[in-house]
Amino acid sequence: MSEQAALYEKHHSLLIIGTGGVLGATSRFALSGHFSPSAGTLAVNVLGSILLGFLLYSSEYLGYVSPRTRMFLGIGFLGSFTTFSTFAVQTFQMPPLSASLNILGNLALTLGGVFMGRGSAIGLATLQERAVLPSALSTVRLPGGTQVRPKAYAIAGLSVLILSPAISGGFPMTTELFLVGAGGFAGAVLRFLVSGTIPKAGEIPAGTLAVNITGSFALALITFSSVSGSLIYLVSIGVLGSFTTFSTFAYESFRLMEQGETKYSLLNITLNLSVCIAAVTAAYLLTGY
Numbered sequence: 001m002s003e004q005a006a007l008y009e010k011h012h013s014l015l016i017i018g019t020g021g022v023l024g025a026t027s028r029f030a031l032s033g034h035f036s037p038s039a040g041t042l043a044v045n046v047l048g049s050i051l052l053g054f055l056l057y058s059s060e061y062l063g064y065v066s067p068r069t070r071m072f073l074g075i076g077f078l079g080s081f082t083t084f085s086t087f088a089v090q091t092f093q094m095p096p097l098s099a100s101l102n103i104l105g106n107l108a109l110t111l112g113g114v115f116m117g118r119g120s121a122i123g124l125a126t127l128q129e130r131a132v133l134p135s136a137l138s139t140v141r142l143p144g145g146t147q148v149r150p151k152a153y154a155i156a157g158l159s160v161l162i163l164s165p166a167i168s169g170g171f172p173m174t175t176e177l178f179l180v181g182a183g184g185f186a187g188a189v190l191r192f193l194v195s196g197t198i199p200k201a202g203e204i205p206a207g208t209l210a211v212n213i214t215g216s217f218a219l220a221l222i223t224f225s226s227v228s229g230s231l232i233y234l235v236s237i238g239v240l241g242s243f244t245t246f247s248t249f250a251y252e253s254f255r256l257m258e259q260g261e262t263k264y265s266l267l268n269i270t271l272n273l274s275v276c277i278a279a280v281t282a283a284y285l286l287t288g289y
Contacts, residue, residue, distance in 0.1 A: 016068055017192050018185040020076015025184025025242045026177050028081050029233075038090045041083065042106055048082035048247040049110040053117020056251060061125035080188045080242035082110075084249060085215040088276040089223050092284070103273060110250035118254075176233045183238015191243045203264040205252045208245065209271055215244035216276040220283030 031047075032040025055073055059065045087106055091099045194214075195207030219240040222231070249272055256265035 021188025024080030049113035053114035057121040082247040084244035088216040179233035187242025217279035
């Protein structure tokens with residue numbers, strides 16, 4: 001591949017991820033707005049973990065998932081749909097008992113969500129093997145020879161349903177959605193670039209850990225500095241909400257357990273939770289909130 005072609009491919013990949021980030025961030029904003037702050041964050045984290053588990057395990061049990069589909073849906077859309085930084089700041093602001101329950105709820109339900117997504121992929125694969133479902137579930141050939149994969153578009157289509165309350169209301173949040181989407185594009189691309197440059201530390205996915213820590217600290221700085229207005233939608237909800245990801249953290253932790261690396265899974269969980277909360281605490285002390 002020539003240098004020009006490689007550069008084109010890189011920019012094209014970033015555009016795919018960023019576009020998914022726009023969709024994920026605006027979907028998160030639209031859905032979580034129907035709940036209390038912590039309940040909304042829990043809802044998107046759990047739903048996103050279920051979908052990411054289904055998407056990534058589909059490669060093993062339902063057939064090939066293209067790299068571009070994984071970029072758009074896995075890294076872009078679902079990575080931005082879920083958020084670790086918001087979870088960390090909200091947890092810090094809670095009383096101790098509520099904070100503990102919030103941590104346990106997010107952790108247990110997102111790991112369970114990945115397991116549910118995995119089970120769904122296995123279940124559909126079993127039905128295909130028994131000829132209960134057609135093999136076209138994995139691939140459909142359109143006129144002209146183009147191949148599409150319905151399961152990928154089905155996950156993307158779910159975001160339209162999530163956004164429907166905002167759409168049916170005549171776009172009462174047009175400006176806010178635009179700002180969140182613009183921030184989501186930037187956050188998803190930054191997450192991909194930063195996490196991709198950091199190798200694993202042993203079996204620990206250090207890239208995801210790094211973006212979650214950095215994003216939690218930055219969001220806490222903004223939150224405790226009493227920033228308001230458009231920056232909240234653009235930076236806090238859009239960029240930093242999409243820069244961090246709970247679904248990827250949950251999938252990676254579950255995957256380590258599945259591979260028999262329980263100690264590394266527990267270490268990954270402990271580091272993400274403890275260091276991110278510590279980063280939020282440090283930001284709180286620095287701002288003198």
